[in-house]
Amino acid sequence: MIMVYDFGLRLKELRKKKKLSQSQVSARLNITKSSISGYENNIITPSNDIIVKLALLYGVTTDYLLGLDNNESIVISDLTNNQKEIVRLLVNEFKLNNRNANLSK
Numbered sequence: 001m002i003m004v005y006d007f008g009l010r011l012k013e014l015r016k017k018k019k020l021s022q023s024q025v026s027a028r029l030n031i032t033k034s035s036i037s038g039y040e041n042n043i044i045t046p047s048n049d050i051i052v053k054l055a056l057l058y059g060v061t062t063d064y065l066l067g068l069d070n071n072e073s074i075v076i077s078d079l080t081n082n083q084k085e086i087v088r089l090l091v092n093e094f095k096l097n098n099r100n101a102n103l104s105k
Helices: 007-017 022-029 033-040 048-058 062-066 081-103
Strands: none
Touching (some): 007 033, 007 048, 033 048
16 A cells, blocks of 8 residues: 655644644744745645754654654754753653563553
């Protein structure tokens, strides 16, 4: 089965998840609203520079944006060191729980 990736749909979903309008995104990236609409409707393709800016704005990797990776990520660069450590501990706990659940199957 061939899976078709929809770049524009992913962009639109990420924008809505952040509760941003196309106008707000265009203002933050200093590009036109029609460009954002064009990206979301797969009419135009953003430049590499804009793809990087979109990934940073939405807190995802460029690979995720481009459909090369479907794993969502958590951006922790804006957190304090204490908050980062809590996130690391939680991730390790989830991994351990997942590993134990797989062993008990």
